[in-house]
Amino acid sequence: MPKLLIVDDEIDVCDFAKHFFTKRNIEVSVASGGREALNIIETQKPDLVLLDIRMEEMTGMEVLRQLRAQNNNVKVIMVTGVEDEGTLKESQSLGVKGYIHKPLVLEELEKIVMGELLEK
């Protein structure tokens, strides 16, 4: 079963996203912060990470940078509230699979996530 990690400090978002993808036979784990996310990635080795950029304790970009610094090339999709040229470019250079704007259209998310998960 493909494994998906959802990182967002909004519990509601995590819950409903988990429910949504579980229905599609995906093993979903959630993290409400950057540090927790890094732990889960290391221990559970998810196939794809849905990473929110703006989080309290540690930003999504920092999580991404740390992962790449540890040579962890897990697939990542960034979720962001603001369109920002610099962030977009940096995350592209760090090899993210997608860049999704909040509030998202669920169908689009489904398409991207399922595409990435079924690719392997």
Next chain:
Amino acid sequence: MNWNLFTISTLILTITSSILTAILLSFGKTPLHRVWGLYNLSVTLWGVGGFFAGISRSPESALFWWRIAHLGVVTIPIFLFHATVLFCNIKRYLLLTLVYLQGIIFIILIPTNMFFSGIHLIFSQFYFPLRGSSYNLFLLLWILIVIKAQYELFAQYRKVLGVRRTQISYLFTALIIGFLGGITNFLPAYMPTVYPFGNLSIPLYGIIVTYAILRYRLLDISIIITRTGIFIAVYSIVLGIPFVLAFGWQEKLINLIGHNWWLVPLISSTVLATVGPFIYLYIQKRAEDALLKEQRKYQNTLRQASSGMGRIKDLRRLLQLIVHIVTRTVNLEHTSVYLYNPANKNFVLGSYRRRKESDFKIPEAIARETPLIQHLTDSRDPLVYEEIKQQAQDFGDRNRAQLELSLRDLDAAVVVPSFIEDRLLGVIVLGRKKSGKLFSESDLVVFTILANQTALAIENAQFYEDMKKTHEQLFKAEKMATIGTMADGLSHQINNRLHALGFIAGDALDSIKMKKETPMPPEIKELISDIEYALGKVQDNVKQGGEIVQGLLKYTRKGEEGFSAVDLDKLLDASFEMAQYKVKLNQFAIVRDHLPNIPKIKGNFTQLQEVFFNLIDNAHDAMMQRKTEKNEPDYKAQLKISAIPNGKSLQIQVVDNGIGVKKEDVDKLFTPFFTTKLSSKKGTGLGLYVIRKIIEENHGGHVDFNSEYMKGTKFSIELPVLA
């Protein structure tokens, strides 16, 4: 030498009247001044003749000098009458001719026996002439002419008002003093036992009259009389008591205290001379307080009001208070205050109060270039209508006549300038006193103080109002900045809610779709389809809300996040592309002028796009405003954007030839919510504020601005380049 009371008095008389003659004949401006000069010359002649006659040792020489003296005596009433006619501005041609004619006849008679029949010694002091056969007639005519002159003055006094009335009361009083004294000189001719003691009143008379004619702002005559009366009373006691003690009571004192009797008059004169001035001043003050009770009262009120004015911060209220207090306490018909308005270069009516209904319409403004304002600026003194009117009439002065007209336009009795240093800040216009009394010198002093205090208070209030405005603008700007910071946090929060909401609705919808094919009772099916519809609507609203929040976030982003190398050409392309949705770009020429490979800007593309979009939008509006408003046939709208690298920065200029900005608006241009744009169609007043914020705060650049009305506007922007 033969010194006696008579010779001393004639000497003093000669000195004073010759000085007056010299002043009047050299500085006199009108026929009245010159004729009055001739009168004083006659008095001088009498003084010279009388003096030399008085010291003459021989009867022959004395008679000669008496004849010289009488050349003066004969001409005195002639010039007096002539001066009176001129002063009263009345026509007495025939009478004046007759007066001159009798004078000529008597002048011819002077050397003959018909005037003086001989000479004799009187009081064992000096020779005095014996009257001849024509002397009685001469004296009769002399007295009649003087009485006629006095009568004309009196008749005039009842007719006129204002300054002239005060002047006449001076002349009238002076004439009585002078001629009652002067006439004693005739007495020895009839009663050899009466000494010509009154000679000294003649120069007094000349001095008073000359003062009254030359000066227009006279003290109330009752004050002069009171002062003189008190002075004479006090000093007769101060000097009289020791005199009486020394000469009258000498015998009694010797009997009483022996040979040291002289100590009594000495001590008493010392004591009295010491306390005399104090008594005099005390009595004078009490007397004047009583005479001027009313005037003192309002002057005090005004003084108090002056010192309290500085505390009032509201300009409108201050002006209202000034006119109110002045009108009420001085009991005037009306009062108004005009304030200088630099924008229109005129004085604008600030406040006006009239106590009784009238058709008179007070002017709304006084131009700065009028003679009235010029005069006030130059002289810095209050202008009194009655004085100006009288002077205009007496001197036939055109400038004064013009001033009189301007004062009449304001229905003004007095106009007081209000100065701060050299700046004429305002003008206080006072109506007549309801009592009909004139404004006194001390009134004018009080009003000058009031006017200058007013100027200070006005400046205070104006400064306070300006400060309040600036403060309000600053406050608005601050509020904007706070809203900006808040909006950033808020929009993220709202965005996250929307995001969650979208997830919740989307997931629920997804579940419904998955279970749709499951068989279920029709009513449940209908319910589920309702819920499906509702969730779809929620998703739509989330999407719309998301777009609004995105728009907000655009304005509030900051910091170095998202900085990259920005190519100016690409930036301008994107900005024009953005602008074309709002304005028609084919309405003006676009010139882009810079070298092909200029360094890249270190900046945030989206924010800079916002900046140039705003500049293009503004330029377009300015050019279209000029096009539609001014209707110039040859006008070709053009927007030029050029860039020059300058060390670590890039200098970009955005120049349009639109309507430009008026000078007074330039400073406010970067203030949030300030807009010069017309109508409601556009202009939130935020554009330039955002530009400055993006360029200076976010990019560490600099934005400068240059605009001239009807010429156009130039924005100079300095942005850092990538190292």
